[in-house]
Amino acid sequence: MATRHHWIVRVTHWVNVFALGIMVTSGLRIFNAYPAFARKGETFCCYPFAGRAVPDWLTFGGWLAGARHWHFAAMWVLVVNGLVYLGFNYLHGDWRDVTPRRGDLRDAWEMVKFYAFARRDHPRQGKHNALQRAAYFAMPVLGVVAVVSGVAIWKPVELGWLTSLLGGYVWARYWHFLAMIGLVGMTAVHVFMVFSVDPYALRAITTGGYNEEKSPEARNARPFWWKRAQPAAPPTSEAS
Amino acid sequence: MTMNRRRFLQVSGASITAAFFAACDSQGPEHAQRILTMAEHANEHVERALFRHTSMDRAAAGARAAGAAFPQYYVSDSVPVWDETVRGPWTLEVGGLVERPVRLDLDALTRLPRVSQRVNHFCVEGWTAVAEWTGTRVSELAKLVGVKPEAQYVDFASFDDDYHESWDLASALHPQTLIAYGMDGRMLGPGHGAPARVHSPVKLGYKNTKYLVRVQFMAQRNGGYWSDQGYEWYGGT
Numbered sequence: 001m002a003t004r005h006h007w008i009v010r011v012t013h014w015v016n017v018f019a020l021g022i023m024v025t026s027g028l029r030i031f032n033a034y035p036a037f038a039r040k041g042e043t044f045c046c047y048p049f050a051g052r053a054v055p056d057w058l059t060f061g062g063w064l065a066g067a068r069h070w071h072f073a074a075m076w077v078l079v080v081n082g083l084v085y086l087g088f089n090y091l092h093g094d095w096r097d098v099t100p101r102r103g104d105l106r107d108a109w110e111m112v113k114f115y116a117f118a119r120r121d122h123p124r125q126g127k128h129n130a131l132q133r134a135a136y137f138a139m140p141v142l143g144v145v146a147v148v149s150g151v152a153i154w155k156p157v158e159l160g161w162l163t164s165l166l167g168g169y170v171w172a173r174y175w176h177f178l179a180m181i182g183l184v185g186m187t188a189v190h191v192f193m194v195f196s197v198d199p200y201a202l203r204a205i206t207t208g209g210y211n212e213e214k215s216p217e218a219r220n221a222r223p224f225w226w227k228r229a230q231p232a233a234p235p236t237s238e239a240s
Numbered sequence: 241m242t243m244n245r246r247r248f249l250q251v252s253g254a255s256i257t258a259a260f261f262a263a264c265d266s267q268g269p270e271h272a273q274r275i276l277t278m279a280e281h282a283n284e285h286v287e288r289a290l291f292r293h294t295s296m297d298r299a300a301a302g303a304r305a306a307g308a309a310f311p312q313y314y315v316s317d318s319v320p321v322w323d324e325t326v327r328g329p330w331t332l333e334v335g336g337l338v339e340r341p342v343r344l345d346l347d348a349l350t351r352l353p354r355v356s357q358r359v360n361h362f363c364v365e366g367w368t369a370v371a372e373w374t375g376t377r378v379s380e381l382a383k384l385v386g387v388k389p390e391a392q393y394v395d396f397a398s399f400d401d402d403y404h405e406s407w408d409l410a411s412a413l414h415p416q417t418l419i420a421y422g423m424d425g426r427m428l429g430p431g432h433g434a435p436a437r438v439h440s441p442v443k444l445g446y447k448n449t450k451y452l453v454r455v456q457f458m459a460q461r462n463g464g465y466w467s468d469q470g471y472e473w474y475g476g477t
Contacts, residue, residue, distance in 0.1 A: 030366065031366065033364070033365035033366055034363070034365040034366035034367045036367070038367075039303060039304070039306070039367070039368050039369065039370065040306040040309045040310055040311065040367055040368070040369035040370075041304050041305065041306035041307055041308075041309035041310070041369065041370075042303070042304050063470075064364065064365065064471075065466075065469070065470040065471045065472075066470065068364075068471070068472065069276040069279070069280060069470075069472075070276065072279060072280070072283050072472075073275060073276050073279035073280075076279065076282075155287070155290060155476075155477060156297070156360070156362060156477050157295055157296075157297045157362075157441050157442050157476075157477040158287070158290040158291055158292065158295045158442075158476070158477065159290065160295060160296070160297060168300050169360065169362070169368050170368065173366065
């Protein structure tokens, strides 16, 4: 059985789960100290939930100062881990598996059609399908946005040029928030797809082992395929 | 009960999660606090390395002054007001590791070189507020009293209970760090620290002592009201 993910990818994946978990929950606790974006005496165009705190159970750190300590400690774990991942991907060539390529728009549409039962057979894919490539490419991009905007609101005077580049403190804080929402949203979809389409990926990302015969493509798997009666195997070219 | 791999993973995952949360008080596992303290010290080094006297804050051109929306804040039960009939005339004591300690009344303070700056106020909670602050630079005070070379820290003490916050000398001597007595073109009001307060965009709001009575140059830092309760001592921006 082939090793699907290099150990560096597996380790950085789980370290990232930990670091991002701390960052998001402690960040929400910090956010709750002022759950709005407007400068005092002004209004802010683009946040309809101003003044409404997120529920305590989504937060970590206990209080503002505690959450700030967690946030400013875990940020180093997140950044160093992210750099190791990106550096490895670049040097080892694995970036090719997670970078959108020509024809991905069409292939992504075919995947959508397959999931929507508008297409019978799973589109052919390599290691990841086109939707996955888009997602795995977007995650680090959002991560970079989160880190850069985070630095801009951490040091709005000493690194004032960076804060200005993002439109000033208020907007930098907003980009930071949106990047977090994006990361959380994509993580939710990712986890849903792992459990509903390819639970074998859980072993691949932990110990590395993966049986290609059980890949979603080989099983013609849609979300929760096992809850339904197994469809007849799609006709293959040999059979016709 | 036989335990297959799936069952084993479920049980061990649940126990690890349970152990983590059992070890948590509201602020996380206890032994993690040491790591957090280490990280705070490391971050202070990073922040000090980034610090420049040439990094200036300027409120955005289109930003509106907060005016009445500028939060008022103090730790006493009611707005601290200096009562001359009880305490005598207000003075600002500037001393510690200096050649010529002085006691300035408000007149003397306002006769020192004056600057006005329209800058942001960065609150630790995440909000900002714009105001124009008028006052004298702490660096002017330092020149006046002659700070001894062994002074590395400055404590700003208040008559609002026992409120005080100590700063690193470099941040205190930043050209935008003021002993402010004016706000938005008027003398400072009681809700904003009258008769004089520290104001600087280079530190978070809680480091900017209001209701100021003493500026003390020191060889060692002596914490502060919020720093002692768990907020970062450095609190730089």
